[in-house]
Amino acid sequence: MSRRDPVVDLREIARLLERHGGQTRRAQTFRRAADTLAALDADVRADLDARRGWGTLAGIGETTNRVIAQAHDGRVPDYLADLQAADGPLAPPNPVMAALRGDLHTHTEWSDGSSPLEEMALEALRLGREYLAITDHSPRLRIANGLDRERRLAQLAEIGALNEALPGFTVFAGAEVDILDDGALDGDEDTLGRLDVVVASVHSKLAMDAAAMTNRMVAAIARPRTDILGHCTGRLVAGDRGTRAQSAFDAEVVFEACRHFGVAVEINSRPERRDPPTTCWRWPPTWAACSASTPTRTPRGNSASASTGPPGRPRRGSRPNGSSRVGSRNGWPSGWRSGPRGGDSLGFER
Template sequence: MASARDPLADLRRIAFLLERAHEATYRVRAFRGAAGKLAKLPEGELVSRANAGTLTELPGVGDVTARCVVESLAGEEPVYLRRLEATAGQDLDEATAGLLAALKGDCHAHSDWSDGGSPIDEMALAAAQLGHEYLVLTDHSPRLKVARGLSAERLEEQLGVVAEVNAGFAGLGMDFRILTGIEVDILADGSLDQTDELLGRLDVVVGSVHSNLKDEPEVMTRRMVTALANPHLDILGHCTGRLITGGRGTRAESRFDAEAVFRAAVEHDKAIEINSRPERLDPPKRLLRVALELGCRFSIDTDAHAPGQLDWLGNGCARAVACGVPVDRIVNTMGAKDLLAWAATHE
């Protein structure tokens, strides 16, 4: 008889692959939620319930998740997992795969402290398992209430949690760390939606426009140029704000003077984000080429809101390769020490 697998690891792997495939949130929650509930059972109860066929009597455990657990305990790869693994590969050309391998981390990711779906430690562990050296935690700032943006007090509390999680990684001898950060709203006047004191304590600051996306071009241009001049901002996130697919529908690009914005980024040595979310893929390639020609730096980020989405970096790498972005212009090809040194030059 085959030795038992880890059923909780199998359930979490299924959730990860569903997230990476951008499947419906309820489907992901079925597996990740079941793993969380089963992990709290007293020792031996998981096996006894599986043998008795009573797993589905537990809240949050359905027929499919129970079947996966039974198959795992029997030493078999669950059929559901096997099917996902068989279709999970990314078809990357050699250049794209090479750029992906050169990335040391991800500078834009969310946890359940704002509008992400998973705790900080789960996001961090997934990043570490992908081979990242670091993950910048960039939950939203307070005025984005729909995304449960962090007040100054909550952000202060989060910094303590990040320190504890990093201490745990260090205690395990893992060469990985969470870098502190925020996705701060760029407000109507170009100011940033958090206190200067807190922004100054963060490792990396991503600034994005989330409101008044239909502002007139001159207004939007002034707004972003002002933000790029702010010494606390390091990376300009999803600069056009467009949505090209997905559950939220589509949204047209914000209009602005791209040359003026990208020249400001060059002047202040800030990076333009190449956002890898399938519904964003922002900026469009035509603007990516403008930014490249003007000498901008870039950051290829996932904007992940779940662990499996951290594996979306290949989307951004493919766009960077298509537009001829050289490796030395991409800030997250730097190790953590060099990335922090670059960000520190903006203060």
């Protein structure tokens, strides 16, 4: 029986873990093991194979060692076989899935993702996508290994090289940027101005007062560099990070601000998020978990994370679909107010 490549099997396990369970940390374990094996000198690798000594390597634990041994013996590793048996479409065929052309919110191993940038792009190609935005975290989110200016510029160079290597496919340079307490964006203006896509998200003080959270989110939406409002409630419903309650805010005001300023509202479909929840979109709306009050009309906004919009590299700092900004967006939206409930517009004023 011919040997299998354990590096390939370890990476496939990591891919399937992320694809179906949002198990990023566990996936990282398998991907690190693959990287450890791949980096070995050929003679060292041959010696380890001969004496089945893979478990002596740093980063190779009991489970990953078993995967390597079974692949070395020419077997499909049991761990991989179980994942493959459970694999299947993430959703039944539907018009939305058929229309998807790209994804505008992704993380790589540059921040808290577990996949290399190149591997992300190749997976997008495998899925039939036309473009992919790389939106690793901004510097303030240290727990997620956010990119400072120096690392961001290095990543921009790597993205440029990848675009040269993948004709017919576009990798957009982006960032998921923290919304600070006052609604400012985390990052210097020059660095943000070099990006194609900016996803603005709240990652701190998620339990703040609903009125304060509403002001904070609207202020960020009004910033000229904001293209997409990310995972607006911040909730976690599954996955290896546990669960987290969603934030409270006036969803009618926030989504109307997005409509007014041409900012997309992300539909984050990762299994552990599924954000915003359906309570934010039903008609008649039931907003108790999102709002400080109950509005009487349907919010209007755009979906973003997986996009049906046209590809093609946008102007730096503009949205990929080329839609124009509306109104003044210089800092805090002073003078904004919500109009009468049930009206056609919340009447954002300048």
